[in-house]
Amino acid sequence: MAKLEKSGFKKYWPMAELMGHAADGTRVTREVFRNMETGEIFVPTAKDGTYQGWSGEPTGAKPDQPVHSASDRYRQNYENIQWNNPSN
Numbered sequence: 001m002a003k004l005e006k007s008g009f010k011k012y013w014p015m016a017e018l019m020g021h022a023a024d025g026t027r028v029t030r031e032v033f034r035n036m037e038t039g040e041i042f043v044p045t046a047k048d049g050t051y052q053g054w055s056g057e058p059t060g061a062k063p064d065q066p067v068h069s070a071s072d073r074y075r076q077n078y079e080n081i082q083w084n085n086p087s088n
Contacts, residue, residue: 004036011036012058033058 004011013036016029031053033042044056 012042014054015041017041 012033015034017032019028019030022028042058044052046052
């Protein structure tokens with residue numbers, strides 16, 4: 001059996017949560033994310049409160065690695081980089 005991921009977005013699995021049954025007997029479900037470490041269920045919603053389904057993200061989820069952005073000095077000197085310099 002595969003190892004259960006416990007970090008970042010990998011620990012949140014998309015699942016269909018059973019909400020009940022309709023009058024005709026069909027199942028009524030909604031798309032949610034389940035934290036596989038704690039068992040908590042997160043319903044993805046946008047900032048305005050609208051339901052997002054699996055196209056949204058779990059509340060409080062953080063990526064595995066922090067996102068690094070280029071420094072201001074790197075951006076200012078980007079044009080000076082000699083990409084195809086054979087002496088490097």
